[in-house]
Amino acid sequence: MVKKYNTPEEAKQDQQYLDTLKELIFQLADDDLLISHRGSEWLGLAPHIEEDVAYSSITQNTMGHAAMLYELLEELGVGKADDLAHLRKPEEYRNARLVERVNGTGDYKENPDYDFGYAIIRNYAYELFKKIRLEALQQSSFVPLADTARKIKREQYYHLYHWEVWIDQLAHSTDEAQKRLNNAIQKTWEDVASLFDLGPKGDQIVEYGLLESGEMLKKKFMDQFKAKMENSGLIWPGEPQPLSETGREGRHSEEFVDALNHLSEVYKMDPQASW
Amino acid sequence: MSKILSSLEEKVRDKVQEVKDPEITSVSLIEMGMLDDIEVNGSKATVKLIPTYLGCPALDMMEKDVVKAVSEIDGIDEVDVIFVKDPIWTSDRITPEGREKLKEFGIAPPPLHAHEQGAWEIECPYCGSTRTVLDNMFGPTACRSIFYCNKCKNPFEAIKPV
Ligand SMILES: [Zn+2]
Numbered sequence: 369m370v371k372k373y374n375t376p377e378e379a380k381q382d383q384q385y386l387d388t389l390k391e392l393i394f395q396l397a398d399d400d401l402l403i404s405h406r407g408s409e410w411l412g413l414a415p416h417i418e419e420d421v422a423y424s425s426i427t428q429n430t431m432g433h434a435a436m437l438y439e440l441l442e443e444l445g446v447g448k449a450d451d452l453a454h455l456r457k458p459e460e461y462r463n464a465r466l467v468e469r470v471n472g473t474g475d476y477k478e479n480p481d482y483d484f485g486y487a488i489i490r491n492y493a494y495e496l497f498k499k500i501r502l503e504a505l506q507q508s509s510f511v512p513l514a515d516t517a518r519k520i521k522r523e524q525y526y527h528l529y530h531w532e533v534w535i536d537q538l539a540h541s542t543d544e545a546q547k548r549l550n551n552a553i554q555k556t557w558e559d560v561a562s563l564f565d566l567g568p569k570g571d572q573i574v575e576y577g578l579l580e581s582g583e584m585l586k587k588k589f590m591d592q593f594k595a596k597m598e599n600s601g602l603i604w605p606g607e608p609q610p611l612s613e614t615g616r617e618g619r620h621s622e623e624f625v626d627a628l629n630h631l632s633e634v635y636k637m638d639p640q641a642s643w
Numbered sequence: 644m645s646k647i648l649s650s651l652e653e654k655v656r657d658k659v660q661e662v663k664d665p666e667i668t669s670v671s672l673i674e675m676g677m678l679d680d681i682e683v684n685g686s687k688a689t690v691k692l693i694p695t696y697l698g699c700p701a702l703d704m705m706e707k708d709v710v711k712a713v714s715e716i717d718g719i720d721e722v723d724v725i726f727v728k729d730p731i732w733t734s735d736r737i738t739p740e741g742r743e744k745l746k747e748f749g750i751a752p753p754p755l756h757a758h759e760q761g762a763w764e765i766e767c768p769y770c771g772s773t774r775t776v777l778d779n780m781f782g783p784t785a786c787r788s789i790f791y792c793n794k795c796k797n798p799f800e801a802i803k804p805v
Contacts, residue, residue, distance in 0.1 A: 429697060
């Protein structure tokens with residue numbers, strides 16, 4: 369039996385546990401922050417108005433999940449939630465590479481030429497992984513995190529479902545749709561391994577009973593992703609490439625630094641402003 | 644909330660009952676099943692609320708509205724609103740009165756069972772028919788979906804079961 373920590377105060381009594389816990393929550397929060405930033409860049413550009421409404425609802429919910437996780441960090445004495453989201457240096461962010469990738473070529477304000485096929489597959493992959501991670505977090509030794517995971521999971525169910533519907537409908541439509549989904553799977557696969565990486569404190573995260581191992585998460589993910597591809601007649605891309613460098617250690621792409629600048633532009637103008 | 648309230652706590656509850664969901668103005672926070680607990684210590688009131696959807700922008704407004712309403716009570720000088728993590732809000736927390744008022748507002752209340760089994764049976768808030776189909780899982784706010792009634796041919800919104 370691993371020891372449970374029922375409150376932030378209890379966690380703060382144990383410095384090693386606290387450091388490990390913070391590392392994990394930054395991964396969770398930063399993943400949600402970056403994927404929802406990429407989602408926000410689709411606003412007004414989705415294939416039709418219903419999709420625009422649906423995708424922006426998902427994005428808004430996911431931003432809410434990130435906010436709740438930053439608030440957990442605030443309760444642990446790490447800093448103010450809004451500051452944590454906006455004012456860290458790029459190398460202090462812990463998100464996976466997959467969620468920081470650009471949506472396609474061009475810029476949101478200037479000639480965006482985004483790939484909705486990639487949006488479908490990347491989001492499906494992330495939401496499937498997030499569901500599996502949330503299920504594991506419901507048993508986390510940090511009880512406030514387990515409670516938060518239960519809460520997030522009930523909303524997140526609809527997010528995963530949404531991207532599944534797109535796959536189900538498009539995979540059996542035209543050759544063009546099949547081809548674009550298969551290309552998107554290949555592109556997603558370049559970064560998919562970044563999701564299962566628990567970072568430099570990965571072993572402690574597992575030992576402290578905060579989350580199950582990256583291998584376990586990966587196995588569950590691969591089984592479910594593969595089944596979906598087979599049912600949809602899409603091409604299973606096989607074992608993904610191992611990582612060369614990892615966002616869990618704060619190493620990010622240039623695209624990430626641009627995203628972060630956009631994301632925090634308004635906040636940095638006046639961090640004291642009340643919204 | 645089942646504990647016995649002091650008379651001042653009852654006054655606080657009555658004030659919270661007056662605070663409506665800013666997005667569905669016929670339904671109060673209590674009818675939405677959002678009230679977890681009320682405590683009064685001296686002149687300080689603490690109101691514990693259960694947040695509905697995490698990204699819901701209405702939560703901030705609700706907090707301000709509760710502070711404002713409860714501050715009007717004689718004998719209360721300080722109001723603290725806390726959004727609790729446990730219990731979590733589920734759509735079956737909406738009270739029977741809340742469900743009726745949602746219908747009056749043209750919004751179908753969530754089905755009482757069915758989460759994660761796919762098909763939910765939703766009654767049209769206008770004609771009561773269950774010959775309805777899901778049009779869009781995501782409506783104008785995070786917590787609502789859009790349906791279409793095949794009987795009376797009206798589109799309508801429904802609270803998503805969570
Ligand atoms: Zn009808």
